[in-house]
Amino acid sequence: MVITSKDNSKIKQLAKLYSNRKYRRETGLFVIEGIRGCVDALADSTLNGGNMEIEGIYYLEELFEGVCSGYKPELELLPEDKRFIITREIADKISDTDACQGIFVTAKMLDKLFSEDTLKRGGKYLILDELQDPGNLGTMIRTSDAVGLDGIVLTGNCVDLYNPKTVRSAVGSMPRVDIFVERDFERVVEAFKLKGIPTAAAVIDGGTEIRQYDFSKGCAVVIGNEGRGLTYDHAEMCSNKVTIAMHGHIDSLNAATAATIFLWEMTRAEG
Structure with missing residues (x-):
């Protein structure tokens, strides 16, 4: 799915998860930003035998044709309704970094109950x-x-x-x-x-x-x-x-x- 509007409901949720601690706890989800963290999440996903339960991935289309191409098989393990191509404008709006790499993953929280x-x-x-x-x-x-x-x-x-x-x-x-x-x-x-x-x-x-x-x-x-x-x-x-x-x-x-x-x-x- 391609998302081009900053007003898309998925993008609004992604932006809120990124910036709002209370909302993260309410939903049980968090955001990973950046190529290294996101491709590691794909490699560690439950669909790949790992511990990371991915809810969605949002990325610039060129990344998986270029620098992330080696992780295309892991990307394609995710159902299509969890894969979202976004624009550079949307990526820069969400990120608080000076050099946004244009890739985000939303995943279920990982902390465990202590006893x-x-x-x-x-x-x-x-x-x-x-x-x-x-x-x-x-x-x-x-x-x-x-x-x-x-x-x-x-x-x-x-x-x-x-x-x-x-x-x-x-x-x-x-x-x-x-x-x-x-x-x-x-x-x-x-x-x-x-x-x-x-x-x-x-x-x-x-x-x-x-x-x-x-x-x-x-x-x-x-x-x-x-x-x-x-x-x-x-x-x-x-x-x-x-x-x-x-x-x-x-x-x-x-x-x-x-x-x-x-x-x-x-x-x-x-x-």
Whole structure:
């Protein structure tokens, strides 16, 4: 189907999903933008044996005759009523990027219901409390995919998992990482405790130095807000505290950088 009008009902829904967090939750759908993320979604679609349930794809016609031509078989697995050719004008209207690539996918949300039963005994997890930067979250998801993490839990008033900037930063990794959204931090920590998985609060100082901490029996590392870190109360709820020792005049790291160091240390201890 070819859509040329910005007033088309499908385009209005796509634009609203892109910009409105509440509407995304109401519909259970989110938007992926960009060639890399969208072709990964096609490759990971349920029709191709993956986890991504695609509701629709909207794209410039020339993309699948050129740069995306290698993914034409995956595109054609989707029913025709889920494939929409759009104009450059429509693509630019929807996107908030400076260089829109002209391709969007709408898909069903991927986060899972959190409970003790969903946790893997001896598993390795990240708990992100009050994280606010969508780019940081996307980077953490992508890095978690790269190291084979067992899951990520978003607690408190975290940035929206389906913020377009988060989705772009994750670059196709979201369907390959178990992600849970549970606002109640205390409930999350208690569930890990019941599962026998220690929680380790990432703190600037006063904790066990990261290279001395034993991650081998499973762990959930807790990383707080970019500006203020974990609150005292939340750090005290955790089983342990862990610190990344730093030199020179540096006293803290970007949250995504700190998470990457923790992810490396956590997963290299396996086996």
